[in-house]
Amino acid sequence: MNARIWTSFVEFGLAVLMSGFIIALIYKVFVRANPDFDMEAEIKKGNVAVGTLMGAIVFAAAMILQRGMGAVISMARMYFASPGEYAVSLWKLVLISLGHLAFSMLLAVITISVALRLFGRLDPGLKAGKRLKEGNLAIGILLASVVLVAAMYVGEGVSAVTKAMVPQPSIGRIEILR
Numbered sequence: 001m002n003a004r005i006w007t008s009f010v011e012f013g014l015a016v017l018m019s020g021f022i023i024a025l026i027y028k029v030f031v032r033a034n035p036d037f038d039m040e041a042e043i044k045k046g047n048v049a050v051g052t053l054m055g056a057i058v059f060a061a062a063m064i065l066q067r068g069m070g071a072v073i074s075m076a077r078m079y080f081a082s083p084g085e086y087a088v089s090l091w092k093l094v095l096i097s098l099g100h101l102a103f104s105m106l107l108a109v110i111t112i113s114v115a116l117r118l119f120g121r122l123d124p125g126l127k128a129g130k131r132l133k134e135g136n137l138a139i140g141i142l143l144a145s146v147v148l149v150a151a152m153y154v155g156e157g158v159s160a161v162t163k164a165m166v167p168q169p170s171i172g173r174i175e176i177l178r
Contacts, residue, residue, distance in 0.1 A: 004081070006080065007076075007077055007080040007081060010076075010080065011073060011076070011077070018069075019062075022062055022065055023058060023062070025105070026057070026058050026061040026062060026065075026105075026108070027054070027058060029061075029105070029109060030054065030057050030058075030061070030109070030112070031054075033109060033113060036129040036130075036132075036133070037129070037133045039054060042133060047132075047133070047135045048135065048137055048140065049131075049132050049134075049135050049136050049137045049138075049139055049140030049141075050132060050133070050135075050140065051140075052137065052140035052141055052144050053132065053140045053143045053144050053147070055144070056143075056144030056145070056147045056148050057112055057144075057147055059148065059151075060108070060111075060112060060147045060148050060150065060151030061105070061108040061109075061112060061151070063151045063152070063155055064104060064107060064108040064111060064151050064154060064155055064158050065101065065104045065105060065108060066155075067104070067155040067156070067158045067159040067162075068100055068101070068103065068104025068107065068158045068159065068161075068162045069097075069100060069101065069104060069162075070159055070162070070163070071100065071159070071162040071163040071165070072096065072097045072100045072101075072162070074163075075093065075096070076093060076097070079093055100162055100165070103162070103165075104158060104162065107154070107158050107161075108151070108158075111150055111151065111154045112147050112150065112151070114150075115146050115147060115149075115150035116128075116143060116146060116147065119143070119146045126139075128142075128143060
């Protein structure tokens, strides 16, 4: 089996494993990050407004994480395509990947939290958190849209930052003058 096919299967397997892990991680982080009320309890009670917002948060955070991990996936492809020539060992590649995941998750939490807080401050009379807890679906849809739009705009920036942080392989020395 050639290196390209092997790399594709490894990438697919990692994507399957990471997707389950990422979804659970995002859910747990954002349930705990909400200071206004217990989102998990509201979802268990059947609060559709909170469920709608949480669904958008999971989707938006996953979009941001995916953009952040794009650079690591490219780095892994290079490593598997030519492992002897790549400047980073496999264990360093794993550590860099975990670092990128943590950094991207931090950016997702900050982005989504700031977007929701900023929206709440722009219209304090709306009392979105209180209305959301009461089950106001219109508020849930509105806040879900705020989260998705914020993630859409921030995703490219996260991608640019993480690409800049990825170690690049050495292409050798070029001697111009002796």
